[in-house]
Amino acid sequence: MSILLTTLNARYTHASLGLRYLLANMGALQEQTRLQEFVIGAKTTEIVERILAHAPKVVGFGIYIWNVEETARVVAMLKRVAPQVAVVLGGPEVSHETNEQEIVRLADYVVTGWGEVTFPKLCGEILNGPKPLMKVHAGVQPPLNDLALPYSLYSDDDIKNRTLYVEASRGCPFKCEFCLSALDKTAWPFALENFLAEMESLYQRGARLFKFVDRTFNLNIKTSLKIMQFFLDKLEANPDDPVYAHFELVPDHLPDALKEGISKFPPGALQFEIGIQSFNPAVQTLVSRKQDNHKAADNIRWLTTQSHAHMHVDLIAGLPGETVQSFAEGFNKLWALEPHEIQFGILKRLRGTPIIRHTQEFGMVYDPYPPYTILANRDIDFPTMQRLVRFARYWDLVANSGRFGNTLPVLLDDAPFQRFMAFSDWLYANTDATHRIALERLVAMVARYLQTQGMDKADAEALLASDYAGAKPKPAETPAPKRQARRLAA
Numbered sequence: 001m002s003i004l005l006t007t008l009n010a011r012y013t014h015a016s017l018g019l020r021y022l023l024a025n026m027g028a029l030q031e032q033t034r035l036q037e038f039v040i041g042a043k044t045t046e047i048v049e050r051i052l053a054h055a056p057k058v059v060g061f062g063i064y065i066w067n068v069e070e071t072a073r074v075v076a077m078l079k080r081v082a083p084q085v086a087v088v089l090g091g092p093e094v095s096h097e098t099n100e101q102e103i104v105r106l107a108d109y110v111v112t113g114w115g116e117v118t119f120p121k122l123c124g125e126i127l128n129g130p131k132p133l134m135k136v137h138a139g140v141q142p143p144l145n146d147l148a149l150p151y152s153l154y155s156d157d158d159i160k161n162r163t164l165y166v167e168a169s170r171g172c173p174f175k176c177e178f179c180l181s182a183l184d185k186t187a188w189p190f191a192l193e194n195f196l197a198e199m200e201s202l203y204q205r206g207a208r209l210f211k212f213v214d215r216t217f218n219l220n221i222k223t224s225l226k227i228m229q230f231f232l233d234k235l236e237a238n239p240d241d242p243v244y245a246h247f248e249l250v251p252d253h254l255p256d257a258l259k260e261g262i263s264k265f266p267p268g269a270l271q272f273e274i275g276i277q278s279f280n281p282a283v284q285t286l287v288s289r290k291q292d293n294h295k296a297a298d299n300i301r302w303l304t305t306q307s308h309a310h311m312h313v314d315l316i317a318g319l320p321g322e323t324v325q326s327f328a329e330g331f332n333k334l335w336a337l338e339p340h341e342i343q344f345g346i347l348k349r350l351r352g353t354p355i356i357r358h359t360q361e362f363g364m365v366y367d368p369y370p371p372y373t374i375l376a377n378r379d380i381d382f383p384t385m386q387r388l389v390r391f392a393r394y395w396d397l398v399a400n401s402g403r404f405g406n407t408l409p410v411l412l413d414d415a416p417f418q419r420f421m422a423f424s425d426w427l428y429a430n431t432d433a434t435h436r437i438a439l440e441r442l443v444a445m446v447a448r449y450l451q452t453q454g455m456d457k458a459d460a461e462a463l464l465a466s467d468y469a470g471a472k473p474k475p476a477e478t479p480a481p482k483r484q485a486r487r488l489a490a
């Protein structure tokens with residue numbers, strides 16, 4: 001075996017689509033290429049030992065924001081114990097600001113951007129000569145239909161136990177400055193018939209959970225409808241063994257035809273991730289995000305009231321020009337629309353993203369280490385930003401977990417952001433922890449907090465006990481069937 005493709009995934013359940021694309025497009029070198037995935041947190045020595053057990057001549061690493069630091073340690077050790085092995089890096093994290101990175105210094109070669117054409121070519125040169133002269137190779141972007149699709153490379157074990165990532169299109173036509181996809185010129189679709197044939201084959205092999213990584217699923221409504229119809233047909237044919245699909249949507253583009261399609265999905269079959277990011281028009285203009293806030297709000301309201309889709313809506317704190325006050329207004333507005341989850345993100349300066357142009361004017365201070373989270377800016381000082389970080393963490397534990405369905409509305413009342421921030425400050429002051437808070441302890445802490453707000457002890461405990469007993473889900477909740485909920489939680 002000559003070539004090993006590898007990466008450190010964030011979790012075991014995340015099967016790497018990028019590596020499978022590379023393997024599918026290795027051409028004549030495919031026979032001598034293998035794929036092995038690891039999970040972050042594994043011991044460096046073990047990873048290196050297992051890589052070398054393949055006796056590879058070339059190792060290709062997929063580098064992402066979540067694994068760059070650990071992979072740098074792996075590459076450093078690998079080059080010490082086996083300096084003859086050529087290390088090639090690829091992936092979004094090394095595709096920009098490439099020459100400034102320690103991991104790049106340690107490696108032999110880097111492929112930036114798309115790897116499917118350039119990585120096999122580079123491997124051929126490393127193995128058979130002439131030896132490549134350059135260290136950094138700009139990835140060639142072929143027409144999408146020239147790419148071999150990777151889905152047959154999902155193993156039966158992947159299908160059974162892991163999230164299957166799929167893509168019907170690549171790229172995004174929008175230019176939100178905090179996002180790596182802002183660098184794409186447009187969105188390119190894969191040939192729909194081929195793509196659906198691959199989905200059919202995955203389905204026949206037992207796949208039931210499909211996570212679309214398309215940045216904007218609802219760009220081309222005709223295509224969106226055909227993909228949705230594929231899933232509706234499966235649901236109709238086999239309602240006892242339902243299929244589940246996850247899509248990312250832009251919120252202000254939901255024509256009637258799409259609404260009609262969405263409304264046909266039964267509970268537990270559809271999940272949407274919707275980026276709002278900010279409801280503040282001045283901030284949207286600053287970061288070049290084009291969004292009709294009225295339409296976006298109307299569409300979210302329609303989805304919560306007229307569809308069974310589970311909705312996960314993203315907001316980002318720390319954007320240039322966003323104050324705590326304006327963020328709070330956006331948060332409260334979104335809460336009123338009753339999505340199932342609000343993903344409260346903190347701005348990160350992803351390598352290569354144009355948001356950097358605001359650094360000086362808005363005093364943007366980012367952590368120099370991955371994931372490059374914002375620490376302070378002109379409008380939000382460091383201590384306040386840390387309060388927001390804790391809010392986000394506690395929000396996941398209390399609100400997004402769905403474990404406090406009856407208590408949460410009482411806790412938030414008529415000022416969700418302000419009241420949850422007060423709770424978050426209190427919880428931190430009284431636990432000194434944002435992680436590893438066991439559920440029982442959290443329940444006890446929430447009960448105590450409600451008492452500090454004037455609630456009778458017995459009432460607080462009864463309210464929490466009703467959640468603990470799973471008495472009543474949030475009004476808009478459409479939980480996935482048990483089997484799928486388990487998969488989604490993975």
Ligand code: SF4
Nearest residue numbers: 172174176179181215
């Ligand atoms: S945030 Fe979404 S819409 Fe904006 S550039 Fe990124 S992927 Fe595209």
